Amino acid sequence: MHPTSTYALSASCQQITAESFDASAGTADITIRSCIADPCLWPVIRDHKCNGVNLTPSGLYGDMATTVTKYILSKLHPNSEHTGSERLGLNVADMHVEKTLIADNPQTPEGQWIEMKAHFAGPNVTSPIHCTISQVQPNGTRMHDLAHCTVHPELETSWHADWAPMTPLILTQIQSLESRSRAEATGNIRTVHKAKAYELFKSFVEYDGKYQAMTSVIYSTQPLEATATLSITASAVLRDLAGPYHLDGSCHLSGFLCNAADEDSKKNAYISHGWDSARISSKFQPEGDGVLRNYVRMIPEGKDVLGGTVWVLQGDEIVGVWEGVRFKRIPRRVLNVFLPPPKVRKTY
Known part of the structure; x- marks a missing residue:
């Protein structure tokens, strides 16, 4: 394993194994390789279980993609964080998870490895970065693809201009849920706090540690909607690898809603294969006001698919939007075949 001081970019992007920059064409190719057994990276996988199995979360892939994008732009467009007086944001789009990486627990001494290849099409600062994530052997031999996505550098001012007209509607929906939770005595709406929320979530996804961002949830089955208050601790913000916790914590209300509201949750589970667009602006400040x-x-x-958009607010302002978040309902008997839960050791 590698101590933090020797990371090429971050705990999620530990080694640069190949890179090529063409300044005249404004293009770049880079290959990043990371061992998931690394002591700073392992908790991200260890604390994320599906059907009792440790899996690499999509939020990790999103963190890798944005980290590599920032590195590429710093080389080809050194002042790209701000374009003129406007701040550049990173839209992690078209995230599609093709195959899950089931992590060994405990990890073997050599560990399991993931690799990301990123191509910056250039020549403009807003040109897309195409990323492909694969599982590789410790020597770098490719085993199979895991996921792919495209990062679009975009002006944050355009994001906020798009979101502003939606702000009154989203605030009204939140207030409506809050009012219903106080007034209704039916089973169509429930309020649960952190411990109960993650206990309900545990029927399929088990989040531990810093993933547990929802402090309280109000959810309705008719219509199928929910709101949650979020809390991300200072330690999660200050650690070298906060990105996956931020990404997953700001969005997993959608997965909670699908699974908690399903009447046949013992027979079925809703699983996600990615999203269409994830835009988190610089105004997303977990420790801010x-x-x-x-x-x-x-x-x-x-058939059997639920989709929606997750709106993230700080105060009364939208600071992030996840579009095209979809979950497919899978019978547990089928799920147990391609994602078999760990065997329970009998005691006598």
Whole structure:
């Protein structure tokens, strides 16, 4: 394993094994390789379980993609964090998880390895960066692809201009849920606090440690919508690897809603394969002023699929949006085949 001081970029992007920059064309190719057994990276996988199995979360891939993008832009466009007087944001788009990486627990001494290849099409600062994540052997031999996504550098001012008209509607929906939770005595709406929320979540996804961002949740089954207050601790913000916790914590209300509201949760589970767009602006400040919360409404999108948009707010301002978040309902008997839960050791 490698101590933090020797990371090439971060705990999620530990080694640069190949890189090529063409300044005249404004293009770049880079290969990043990381061992998931690394002591700073391992908790990100260890504290994320599905069906009782440790899996690499999509938030890790998103963190790797944004970290590599920042590195590429720093080389080809050194002042790209601000374009003129405007701040550049990173839209992690078209995240598609093709195959899950089931992590060994405990990890073997050599560990399991993931690799990201990123291509910057250039020549403009807003040109896309295409990323492919694979599982590789310790010597770098490719085993299979895990996921792919595209990062679009975009002006944050355009994001906030798009979001501003939606702010009154989202605030109204949140207030409506809060009012219903106080007034209704039916089973269509429930309020749960942190411990109960993650206990309900545990029926499929088990989040431990810094992933547990939701402090309270109000959710409705008719219509299928929810809001949560969020809390991310200072230690999570200050650690070298905070990105996956921020990304997952700001969005997993959607997965909670799908699984907690399903009447046949013992027979089925909703699983995600990615998202269409994830835009988190620089105004997302977990330790800043204003209550951090989110809101989502999920609607049917074809057979056994629920889709929606997660809105993240700080105070009364939208600071992040996850679009095209989709979950597919899978019978647990099928899930147990391709994601078999750990065997329980019998005691006598």
